[in-house]
Structure formats: structure tokens, C-alpha cells
Amino acid sequence: MYRLKRDSVIYEMSKNNEPVLYINPGDKIIVETEDCFGHKITSEDQRLGEDFDFSKVNPATGPIYIRNAKPGDSVVIEIKRIELDTHGVVELYPGFGLLGDNIYESRTKVLRIESNHAIFDTMQLDLKPMIGVIGVAPLQGAVPCGIPGAHGGNLDTVEITVGSVVKLPVFVDGALLALGDVHALMGQGEICGTGVETRALIEIEVTLDANYHINEPIVETSEAIYFLSSNENLDLAIKNATKYAVSHISEKRKLSFEEAYMLSSIVCDLQISQVVNPLKTVKMKVPKSVL
Template structure:
């Protein structure tokens, strides 16, 4: 199994691959926490942090044979995390900042549980940053775009598949920013930021039209989108899901729209990114139907 431990801080078509893989290979991505390992104690505050060294992504990895118009399927086989992480408030970030102060809390992880004050709750590790390179300008790994990036979708956990559009030769897959836990919205700007490893299988699908990343869980499909406003992000997600369902089920666009109003999900991923970072991020989903074709693959 190949191990990826070199980090990058942008998704770029000009990035030099750190490894080359074939379809179906299993790869281990070794990741520092989303704060670059620079915050370890309660007396360290994010105001002193160099944010250009945050949200790094291990990679990129070059998929042999991948060309624009293809799709990479990333099957998340396992995620393991360190024995502690940190959660911090960020100045002027999130809807509750006016009632908060700058604070860092180190969170211990014991036997699969996080310890916060006098509350103990099970961890649910997830990957915050995952994506492929754009065919245009470089995108910082802390930002969100139509190839993925800092999606902060808490459903990107063990057992799911993330489908990513390929826009440059090799795709240039990278991932990082693990969380032991993160709530929908991550409204203060951090979850439990933690180091760890993700073991994934990467598959190549040729000639698949995909405009936005899709997360496939055991029982649902979710389109991940972003936008300068919530309305823009949500509309993009609905339109892509609309297209995928209509094509897979063979329905016209009106019946598909009606169905989505009956059988659909609208959930927040990350609600504290600024417009310049890609904006708010959402997932727009629908349940799987056992006797209907898959939306992808």
C-alpha cells in the first residue's frame, strides 16, 4: 500500500504529483491536523496562527489514465485519529462570535470518545478537505470549489464513496483536514482538528459527466456545492441532483423536480466560509431507491 505524507496547500493543475497510482489501488493518506499541528495547548490562540499553513492536503496523487471528463471514485475504507485534538474560536467567524471570546480547547480522545468539559461523546472521524485539481486558477486547500476542497461535509467518513470530477490529466487527488467530530455548519470555524490517517481505494470511471463532487452513503446520494450566498449554493446543488436523477431514472425534468420536492435532503456542510473562500457549502441529497439505477457508477 502506498503512503502519502507530503502536503500541499493548493489544488493546482501545475502541481507535481507525489505518487502515481492505477485504478483500484489502495492508498494511505497521512495527515496533520487542519491547523498544521501548530496549536497544541489551551493557551495558544488562532489569532497568532499563519493561516497559509492551515488546511493542508496530503498529495496530490496522479491517477494513471485519468483525463478531463472522467471521474475518480474515492472509497473511504478507514479513518484513524490521534489521541487528542483541538477546537478553537476564530475572531469574527460565525454567527455567535459577538458573544464569544478567543479560546482554544484541547480535547482528549479516549477509547473512541471525545472528552469536553464534563461531557463524553463518541467520535465520528471525517475528512474535511478532499478534491481534484481545477483546470483554471489555483485554489487554496482551505477554500471550496467545484472540484471539492474544504467541503467540511461530516458525512465524508468511513464507508462512503466520494465521486470527484477530473478536469486535468491524472486528476491530482489530495485530502486532509481530519476532524474527530464536526457539527453540520461548523459555525465557529473549527471542529475537533486532529491528525490521523485515511485508507482509501481510488477507482477511475471513464467518460462520466459530473459538475460537482458527490458523496454516496449506504442509503443516499448528496451533491456538494458552494456559492457566494446560500441561495446560489443551494440552487447549484438542486440543479446538479436534478440532472443526475433525470438521467439515471429516465424521467423528464418536471417529474424529476416533483420527486425531489417529495424525496430530498438539504443540509449544511460549512456555514462560516467567506465569499472569497468559496462561500457557504451545502449538500443536496436524495435517498437511494433499491430498484432504480445508480446515479453514478
């Protein structure tokens, strides 16, 4: 099994990044990830300020070159394990998040992570580890790791967790997979701009599907398939995620688009992944029971 240390990171996803590991489809990898602030905030006396380099947020370990991955394929990443560090941080910063205009100075809260809980003051909160950043190189340009898109990136989707499968479209040879920004716990929407940000160790298995072309990321759990879409315009993201889901139901159930649309309206759930990144991410949940 391969192992990538957290000192091999990128801050933007691009086809110009040099791979730090070459793997074959079917290989398993242990990936050490850095927290979103590069471990520069470890106590409540430290906080974000004007001296912080915001171009260095959300470092992603990689990129990983997947042999035989070609544009039009899908990379399939099964998440086997997430092991968390012993603490995580939650950060407030003026202008961050939905209510950032009500925040006038930055603040850091450090939470211990122990016995399957994150400790918030006297509250023991059940851990729900998830991967915030997972993506491949886009076709053109470089996308900072703090931004989501068709390539994946900063999706901040709580279903990207142990036991789930993430499917990403391939835009360049080798795909150039990278991941990071693990949260010990995060609510849907990530409304203040952070979850419980922590270092982690992730075990994944990577395969390819050359016969399954997708436009944007898909996350599959034991119970449902989530069709994701990210866009600066939230309404357009909602429309795209809905169209992906309806089209999938139409194909799988051999229904007309109109019938699949009606079925989707009564069994599928439109949900928000995050609304605090430069592009908003939504998801349409399709229960496997209807497929």
C-alpha cells in the same frame, strides 16, 4: 499498498503542484494527514493570534497523480478507514464562524480522543470521523485548501467518512488528488469555524469513471447520494445542488424533469454542509430507495 506521510503537504490546489506519488486506478493508499493548524496548537495555552500564518491552514497531503485520469473523467475515492490521533482541538477566533462578531479573544479547547469518544469537559461525545478537505487540481489558478469548489477542497461534509464514496470531476491530467483536515466530530454547518481538529491516518481506494461526467462533487453512502455545490452565494449553491439531484432522478427513473422535480420535493432533503468558509457548501440528499 502505498503510504504517504504527512510531511508531503500542499496549501493550495493547483495543476502546478508536483506530484508526490503516482498510482494506478484501483490502487489503495494510506494517507497520513495533518490537522488544520499544522499541529501548531496542541495545548489550551496556545491559540490563534496575529502571528499565525493563515495561508498555511488546512494542509492537504499530496498531490497524488492518478494515471490515465483525463479531464471530463470522475475520480472515485472509497474511504476504507480513518484512524484518529489521541487528541483534537476546537478553536474560537474573533470574526470566525457565524457568531464571530461576539468573540473578542481567541480560545482553544483540547479534547481527548479515547474509547470512541471525544471528551468535552465531563461529556463523552460519540466520535464521527470525517474528512474536511478532499479535492483535485482546478482547471485554472490555485485554490487555497481552506476553500471549497467544483474541484472539492474544503467541503467540510460529514458524510465524507468511512464507507462513503467521494466522486470528484477531473480538470487536469492525473487529477492531482490531495486530502486532509480530518475532524473527529463536527456538526452540520461547522458554525464556530472548526470541528474537533485532529491528525489522522486514512486508507482510501482510488478508481476512475471515464463515462460519468459531473460538474461538482458527489458523495455516496449506503443509503443516499448527496449532490454538493459550493458558492459565495448560498442561494445559488442551493439551486445548483437541487438541479443536480433533480436531473439525476430524472435520468435514473426515466421521468420528465417536471415529474422528477415533484418527486424530489417530497423525498429529498436539502442540507447544509458548512457556512463558515469563503464559499458555502450545501448538499441535496437523494435516498437510494427512489432510484
